[in-house]
Amino acid sequence: MNPVSRREFIGAGVAAGAGLVIGFYLPHRSSVGGGDFFVPNAYLKITPDNKVTVVVARSEMGQGVRTALPMILAEELEADWKQISIEQAGASTLYGDQSTGGSASVRSTWDPMRKAGAAAREMLISAAALKWGVGRASCKAENGTVVHLGSNRRLTYGQLVGSAATLPIPTDPPLKQAKDYKIVGIRVARIDTPSKANGTAEYGIDFRLPDMKYAVLARCPVIGGKVASFEDRESKQVPGVSYVGKIGDSAVAIVADSTWSAIEGRRALSVTWDEGPNKDLSSAVIMESLKQSASKKGATLYSVGDVSKVVGRRIQAAYELPFMAHAPMEPGNSTAYYQGSKCEIWSPTQVPQDVRDSAAQAIGLDPDQVKVNVTLLGGGFGRRLEHDYGVEAALVSKAISGPVKVLWTREDDMRNSTYRPASYHQMSAVLDAQGWPIAFSHRIVMPSINIQKGFPAEGGVDAEVKEEASFVYSFPNISVEYVMTETPIPLGWMRSVNALQVAFASESFLDELAVAGAKDPLELRLHLLSKNEDIQGWHTARMPAVLRLAAVKAGWGKPLPPGHYHGIAGFACFNSYMAEVVEISMQNDRPRVHRVIGAIDCGQVINPNILEQQIQGGVIYALTNALRAKITFDKGRVVQGNFDDYEPVRMSEAPVVEAYFIPSTEVPTGAGEPPVPPLAPALCNAIFAATKKRVRALPVLG
């Protein structure tokens, strides 16, 4: 979001004979504002063979960065899209924060990508003008060439890079106006699609080295438990098993010459576990403690007026959500090759630098002795913001002094993951005599992901919760509080993070207020958004637009087929505004979701096809969360194990998802996560419309 200052931009390079190379800086959310010096973390390279390569330190996990990011650059460069390719950067000490998350890839690269493309374009024009001995003004860049308008002479970028590379890099190149865009805003085909239709796309799990071994780990089933002892005699008799040994305090690795032998070796292994302090932990106890904490006053996240002094008709409700698991399709894995003074890792990771640093520490090397390569990711959803698989691979490789791929089975992932935190929400509101709410309170009770992971608190709380507990409605009296709790359950950032819990509670409760005040749920929201103002950085005027767009496309308020009902919800997060209308019918007391209409305002759309994919995918992901995703703990163990007891939505349950967006030339904002939070409340509001029963606890199907 922050504009990139000149000193952050343009660091130049002349790569002799290699063409034109421009380094530029891609800020990440967490690094914006930090650092006073220029550190390029991405490169644009144009070579004499007329190829344009963009080296980018972002991971492709399905969200389309390998296509969307170069589109931004190609637009300003006036490149021929067919010239463009992207090169995946691994972890580097040269680059800034290379994490992929927070729906930040497009919004954080928008300015630097455009400026790098524009700078190169200006240099290429200058180089052509010098070569022809004509004025710059008579030359124009188009479609990967510079053309002299007077003579119609034309040189390709490849022909110009040698001389362009000797020119100074403009620090403030002119940027194109949105009305002149030829690539940005177009449904450009994704670069990675053909390889994903013929099986050649290489994910982490597909990477192999000569003489590589395969390993699985037996991990303590109880959270925080350790290995007391193990008996490996039978395990070592399994054909192909070559090594069994303890890895860290809480796991035993079984190494073999195939994945299956390693899995069989694990089956034959006998481990005695020291179950540790959490052996009696259960989900019911955790939820009970959250409920008890709801009686405490929390830290104020947002406050207007004084909710305690408002007199009128009081409405109260409590909402709760369970722990959830990301469950990306590609199970955890990494390949590592430890060779004494160095180690190389290939990992499907969203955090290559964390993998590098954590692996280095684990195996006793310096970070610059560890090289991390980023493969394609078979889904991420935040699961791969953890460094666990990469570190394990490095440890096992060190133990056997050879290359090894560590693989997690589905059960390993389900039971040894990090989880979206469970939460409890105490809601309260006051209606005036006309049925309009004049006070709104939301007390969020939830363990903090960031504090558990050791990030510093800001103002006594997890600042990310404050950011994602965004509030766009105008009430004369508002109180949003956060009671920050602790849990031994490992927590992780899962697609839309805290926004999912906050939106489920607040957007469901708004529906309760509409019912109590005899207002249409859309009308109530528009009423609360009727003042055009900024609330904590949110523009209230952008929210009604998406609510209206979703409502119009869904036919809100118009007759539906018999037995069909609508529910609506909206939420603003990751700097974007999103509304969804869900159409359901009830079949045997279960909701059947027929159609979901999503409308987003995420500023300038880079690629409508990819945005539509994000909305379709976000809605289906959120539907699994809403209907069934529930991780429970019993005796300190995760109960669920595979896709039978943690079953994602299948085609048989998948609604038609229609995606719409507000045409905009505002700065692009998040797209991967905003489609998630409105779905569950919109669904449950539709269930209320159908049944007059309020769902106050997820998952819907219990």
Added chain:
Amino acid sequence: MAEITLRVNGNERKVSVTPQTPLLWVLRDTLELSGTKFGCGAGLCGACTVHVDGAAVRSCSTLVSQVTGKSITTIEGLSTKGLNPLQQAWIAEEVPQCGYCQSGQIMAAAALLAKNPHPSDEEITQAMSGNICRCGTYDRIRRAIHRASNAGGAR
């Protein structure tokens, strides 16, 4: 360990593995055909779908000893010349996001079209609901199958 001869994508391949090894791991680890994916190991997600004598099977739950002498087709062997109409439809509809499940989805769809060149929505749902996609590409999978069907099926 046993010497087993397999017919994979039209070629005879000799492997030395225990007969109880799931076909999936023989394809991936021994024959280095990594287009077939591991998702659940329990026949629940369909990421490992291949054809055995033309029928879609879950290779993670099929022992290699069960398929000796049978004709096995993986995503790598689905089309001998370029991309077949189904794969072209997948590209035209821009189905994949992360793409990890798509080999299995395409193999399941190819088996469906081979049996039923013009499936209805309901028939597509029935045939494809064993395949999980966490990116939520179901709408587009359905559209791609219809497109391929109109273009002449999986051949």
